[in-house]
Amino acid sequence: MTNPKPGLKVALLGCGVVGSQVVRLLREQADDLAARIGAPLELAGVAVRRPGRKRDVDLDPALITTDAEALVTRDDVDIVVEVIGGIEPARSLILAAMAKGKSVVTANKALLAEDGATIHRAARENGVDLYFEASVAGAIPLLRPLRESLAGDRIRRVLGIVNGTTNYILDKMDSTGASFTEALEEAQALGYAEADPTADVEGFDAAAKAAILAGLAFHSRVTAADVHREGITEITASDVASAKAMGYVIKLLAICAKTEDGRSIGVRVHPAMIPRSHPLAGVREAYNAVFVEAESAGRLMFYGAGAGGAPTASAVLGDIVAVARNRLAGTVGPEELTYADLKVHPMGETITRYYVSLDVADKPGVLARVAEVFARHDVSIQTVRQEGRGDDAQLVLVTHQATDAALSATVQDLGRLDIVRAVASVMRVEGDDTP
Amino acid sequence: MTNPKPGLKVALLGCGVVGSQVVRLLREQADDLAARIGAPLELAGVAVRRPGRKRDVDLDPALITTDAEALVTRDDVDIVVEVIGGIEPARSLILAAMAKGKSVVTANKALLAEDGATIHRAARENGVDLYFEASVAGAIPLLRPLRESLAGDRIRRVLGIVNGTTNYILDKMDSTGASFTEALEEAQALGYAEADPTADVEGFDAAAKAAILAGLAFHSRVTAADVHREGITEITASDVASAKAMGYVIKLLAICAKTEDGRSIGVRVHPAMIPRSHPLAGVREAYNAVFVEAESAGRLMFYGAGAGGAPTASAVLGDIVAVARNRLAGTVGPEELTYADLKVHPMGETITRYYVSLDVADKPGVLARVAEVFARHDVSIQTVRQEGRGDDAQLVLVTHQATDAALSATVQDLGRLDIVRAVASVMRVEGDDTP
Structure with missing residues (x-):
């Protein structure tokens, strides 16, 4: 660490459960982070809605601001960390930051899932990083x-x-x-x-x-x-x-x-x-x-x-390190790839298996009539079991693979049979190698 | 992909179980890889010991060479993939490649564990990448x-x-x-x-x-x-x-x-x-x-x-993509960090728990004498159970945490007790939150 590089400045949007843990880690891990990045990180400011609110972390009042827009566009800020959540004002703030050349780390699953296209495009057009490990499965590097x-x-x-x-x-x-x-x-x-x-x-x-x-x-x-x-x-x-x-x-x-x-x-x-x-x-x-x-x-x-403050903050910090390293190297990480451009098919075309439990009349011929309904929709039955007798009789079936549409039509027709008192339960079966 | 960048050339050392799968993936995934990297990958050559050997993959004979050193130092090669294993000639080839500015992807756990210092230093000094995901836990991104x-x-x-x-x-x-x-x-x-x-x-x-x-x-x-x-x-x-x-x-x-x-x-x-x-x-x-x-x-x-050819090759390919992207961006990934410089302590200082099974004489006072040995070494017993009677009597003990040295000394002393016919089994207990 002779001749250290100048520090990188981080602006934090939001200081709740996750944000306060990000502040804590930036402080407690400062030396480690500097060693891993090759330059120190510095907290440039924290934008919050209610500056007077009690927080899990002590913050220098000079760092706190309610003007998030001014913070994310400040010339000295390198990296913007967004842990507010929700669509707005998160989206506008991220776009404003990117337009000013800041890289962004976000935990915002709602925004990415609703309008990821807009922020991925802004990252690409502005040549900045967009990292979002914390948006799915918290701390798990995924x-x-x-x-x-x-x-x-x-x-x-x-x-x-x-x-x-x-x-x-x-x-x-x-x-x-x-x-x-x-x-x-x-x-x-x-x-x-x-x-x-x-x-x-x-x-x-x-x-x-x-x-x-x-x-x-x-x-x-x-x-x-x-x-x-x-x-x-x-x-x-x-x-x-x-x-x-x-x-x-x-x-x-x-x-x-x-x-x-x-x-x-x-x-x-x-x-x-x-x-x-x-x-x-x-x-x-x-x-x-x-x-x-x-x-x-x-x-x-x-x-x-x-989920949880510290686990999510761990993922955010991992992203901050990557983004900081990229900035020092004058590069950006992998951008969003949509080259495959696959269409999402309707649920009815999904291939799956069903578990179906029917309350049935306990008399001869019931299974034959139930099986006929499955056959009519080309759904093959893997196992069938009768539980209980008399008024409590239940037929429990598990199917082989079929389209969700065929399975769903089968269940609908089963409900119309006079010998079926009720379709007690229907559930998909997954993670099994049975076809 | 308008105006495509020139391709990156990959030299492969070894074409056995893993190497042949690397060749297959480079071919089958060529378009995807090019899209993810931003430039196509090209196989520059494959160094093998026995060129006539039958392989799992068809290789253009012009690509095959027995002169690995010439291949890894060839001017047009960008990335060297080493899947030979073992210390030599792998180490010399990796060092020769790095000296010529090639980035290296390796699956060689033995070399990294024995002399990682040398090749990490060479990577740093030559400003090239050293990626080794496949060296531990095969395909698992770890x-x-x-x-x-x-x-x-x-x-x-x-x-x-x-x-x-x-x-x-x-x-x-x-x-x-x-x-x-x-x-x-x-x-x-x-x-x-x-x-x-x-x-x-x-x-x-x-x-x-x-x-x-x-x-x-x-x-x-x-x-x-x-x-x-x-x-x-x-x-x-x-x-x-x-x-x-x-x-x-x-x-x-x-x-x-x-x-x-x-x-x-x-x-x-x-x-x-x-x-x-x-x-x-x-x-x-x-x-x-x-x-x-x-x-x-x-x-x-x-x-x-x-382990396995395809899973290990998947990890190798992930590294090739990272290294290729870094080269195009003119940067390198995170280098080895040894700043913490922690010493490895001797096994005796390890804190762990023991399971101990003793063949004992089935008579009054046995447990007291066994317990006294544990106490003498400050090892606290969590559970004890007697199994069998008479000549088949066994005492099964699980300890609380102690140093491995204390536990090991306890076991040694137990073996010396006349009432202990044999120390049947000793095993450490881990992954339990019990102190």
């Missing part, structure tokens, strides 16, 4: 491996547990037999779920992440609107128990998959049964994990904390 | 996340299953009750183990990888000679069964850990019992996984295929 380490490979499918709140709820339901409501209340009491849990339990958060993952994995533009989304609010304790009895566990999965012919991709978020032997099945509590199937690398999994 | 994504964090500990052969053997022993020899024979029959399995089963392969991981995780120079190494040849079916009964599974672990005071590191490879609830416990067959504990990111795990 986007950089997808973008860089697997750059010589072809990804076939990504299966992710990318929302910690829903994984916590489903894990509790699985381990204790609790209902969805009971598990949600426990998650709220422990701070794993918000008072209004909609974004998590209805799959909106996971859908934004699925869009980002699919774009990176398949070099195509994917937005949150392209993602088929179903939440976990209708999962019952009985669904969880049935899954368990069959050797499965229910997880909320973000699934991005290329079709066999490689011409289109499916991107979806929904609860699914996966075999307990699958590496994702062991992901407990609020942890996240992303399972990647690549042509040459085979099956990979990345596991870790998906 | 080194780049450690080097780059976690650059703003501090790693406390790395626990890795980094040898697929031994994981296959231990997994078979665990799932079928087979002996070590039976499981080894099966692994050999399936091609997971070599005819001479020494490098794998005695932990040499894992020790080389542990040295590389420790160096990256703790920014210090670590060589294979610094690594405490024990293999798995003495693990018995009964050890595996005992572990199972206690809710543990035996894995060969590579462990790199910083001491509490942050002043030194321990680097070791040995079989250990880990709780079945630990994410590493679910790593089956020949898969690899590396579990990382970082101060801010928390617990992370990277899982995937640790």
Whole structure:
């Protein structure tokens, strides 16, 4: 470190749970960061909405400003770190920063999933970096491996547990037999779920992440609107128990998959049964994990904390180091690649398997009539099991692979049979090599 | 891709299991690679020892040479990919290439672990890249996340299953009750183990990888000679069964850990019992996984295929893309950082826990005398259980944390007690939060 290079200045937008941890790490790790970058980092300013608010970190009042726009366009700022979240004012501030030649590190999944095209284009046009590791699966180094380490490979499918709140709820339901409501209340009491849990339990958060993952994995533009989304609010304790009895566990999965012919991709978020032997099945509590199937690398999994101030800040700092190194070298990292330009196909064309549980009349010929409905839609049955007798009789079926449209039409027709008192439960089955 | 940049030329050293897959991917992925790099890659030549040998890939005979030195120093070559393995001639060829300004991608764990200092220095002095993702844990993107994504964090500990052969053997022993020899024979029959399995089963392969991981995780120079190494040849079916009964599974672990005071590191490879609830416990067959504990990111795990031609080639290609992009940008990636310069402490100073199984005389007072030996060395006992009666009596103890020296001295003294017929088994216990 003889003849040190001048420092790089970082402007921070937002100083909440993540931002305050970014400030802490910038301070505590200052020497390490300087050694890794080749120059020291300096906090140029922190833009907040409420300057008087109590924070988890002591900040020099001179660094605090409410004028975010002035901060991100200041001549001496090199890197802008955006941890406000949401579409606006985050987007305008990022674009203003880029127009002034600043590189940007963001954790903003909503913005990237809704309007990534605009900010990726601005980064390219202004010759600046846009890094966003913290936007998906918190601390887990995932986007950089997808973008860089697997750059010589072809990804076939990504299966992710990318929302910690829903994984916590489903894990509790699985381990204790609790209902969805009971598990949600426990998650709220422990701070794993918000008072209004909609974004998590209805799959909106996971859908934004699925869009980002699919774009990176398949070099195509994917937005949150392209993602088929179903939440976990209708999962019952009985669904969880049935899954368990069959050797499965229910997880909320973000699934991005290329079709066999490689011409289109499916991107979806929904609860699914996966075999307990699958590496994702062991992901407990609020942890996240992303399972990647690549042509040459085979099956990979990345596991870790998906949220929280310190884990997310760790990912932000990793990005800051990369961006800082790039600036010192006068270069930029890999830009968004959309050369493959694959279309997202409708959910109906997705190839999947269904678990179907029917409340049926317990009399001869029931199975024959149910099987006939499956056959009519060309859906082949893998296993069928009758549970209970008399008025409690249930028929539990698991299908082979078919299009979601065919499966969905089958279920609709099953509901019309007079011998079917109710379609008790329908769930997709994933992560199983059975065709 | 209007006005394409001129191509980058790649020289390949070695065309065996990995090399032939590198050639295949360079061909099959040519368009994708060009799009990701911004310029096409071209295979400049392939150096092999036996040009007439039958290979898994068709090669233009004009590309094949036995003069590796001439190939790596050729003026038109930009990137040298070394997949020969071993110390020489790999080291000399890499140094010759770097002296001529070529960037190097290597999968050579032995060389990096034995003499990484020399080739890292040559890379630095010649201003070229040295990338080596494939050297540890095959296809798993691991080194780049450690080097780059976690650059703003501090790693406390790395626990890795980094040898697929031994994981296959231990997994078979665990799932079928087979002996070590039976499981080894099966692994050999399936091609997971070599005819001479020494490098794998005695932990040499894992020790080389542990040295590389420790160096990256703790920014210090670590060589294979610094690594405490024990293999798995003495693990018995009964050890595996005992572990199972206690809710543990035996894995060969590579462990790199910083001491509490942050002043030194321990680097070791040995079989250990880990709780079945630990994410590493679910790593089956020949898969690899590396579990990382970082101060801010928390617990992370990277899982995937640790060996094999295509997976390793996938990692090599990811490195080629990075190196190629750096060359086009006129920069280099992060160089080796050894600024922390931590010393590797002797195994005796390692803090760990022991599982000890003793064949004892079944009479009153035995436990008191055994417990006294533990107390004499300040080793606290967590659990103790007697199994069997009479001549079959066994005492099974698990300790709290203590130094390896104290534990080892305890075991030595236990062996001297007249009431102890034999110390049947001793194994370290890891991955448990119990102090």
